Amino acid sequence: MAFRGKEMMKKLLKKVGEKNLAHGVKEQLQKSIPDSKVVMNRAKRGLYAGRHIQFGNRISEDGGNKSRRSWKPNVQEKRLFSYILDRHIRVKVTTHALRCIDKAGGIDEYLLKTPYHKMDTEMGLFWKAKIEKMYEELGQMEVVFFSPEDEAKFEQGFKELKLAERAARRDARRQ
Numbered sequence: 476m477a478f479r480g481k482e483m484m485k486k487l488l489k490k491v492g493e494k495n496l497a498h499g500v501k502e503q504l505q506k507s508i509p510d511s512k513v514v515m516n517r518a519k520r521g522l523y524a525g526r527h528i529q530f531g532n533r534i535s536e537d538g539g540n541k542s543r544r545s546w547k548p549n550v551q552e553k554r555l556f557s558y559i560l561d562r563h564i565r566v567k568v569t570t571h572a573l574r575c576i577d578k579a580g581g582i583d584e585y586l587l588k589t590p591y592h593k594m595d596t597e598m599g600l601f602w603k604a605k606i607e608k609m610y611e612e613l614g615q616m617e618v619v620f621f622s623p624e625d626e627a628k629f630e631q632g633f634k635e636l637k638l639a640e641r642a643a644r645r646d647a648r649r650q
Contacts, residue, residue: 483597490601497607503591504600521567522599523548524575555582559609564602583610 484504493501526548532541549570554563564582572585579585586594586603587610594600621629 483600486597487600487604491604491608495608496604497611500604500607504604520598521550521569521596522572522576523550523569523596524572525593525595526569526571557582557606559583559606559613566598566602 487504488496488501528548529546531544531546533544534541550567551570551573552565553568553573554565555568555576556563558581560583566582568576575589576582576585579588582602583606586599586606589599589603591600591603594603
């Protein structure tokens with residue numbers, strides 16, 4: 476079952492929410508998803524980086540007889556870590572997409588750098604919109620740096636807190 480670009484847009488807006496999209500992303504999405512583009516079901520569920528099933532001929536050695544065959548992309552199930560979302564994303568990717576992700580410097584950078592018109596899967600568009608929104612929110616956050624002495628005090632406080640929790644658990648087990 477194939478779906479068209481308009482249906483992809485509706486599903487994406489339903490998943491992400493129109494209010495959660497970064498400024499100008501909806502217009503970019505509408506420009507990059509043509510109305511007539513057909514994407515197969517398999518490609519909805521992963522990052523394929525432009526790789527699809529290819530067709531050709533199998534040629535026999537003896538007689539040169541030709542019969543049709545297909546080459547499927549090398550799809551792997553991987554768990555990739557997103558620093559912006561601060562969690563792992565379980566996704567099906569082609570080996571070509573993995574190389575592109577490594578070259579970009581991680582799944583976040585790959586999704587941010589890849590333009591919308593080259594992102595050919597619904598899942599890729601979904602994660603791209605979500606990460607762009609988070610990236611915009613991170614840009615608006617205020618960053619504070621601490622002196623090394625303050626950091627050492629924080630570390631010591633965390634260690635003492637951990638020790639207190641362990642002692643409380645040990646006392647609870649004894650009772």
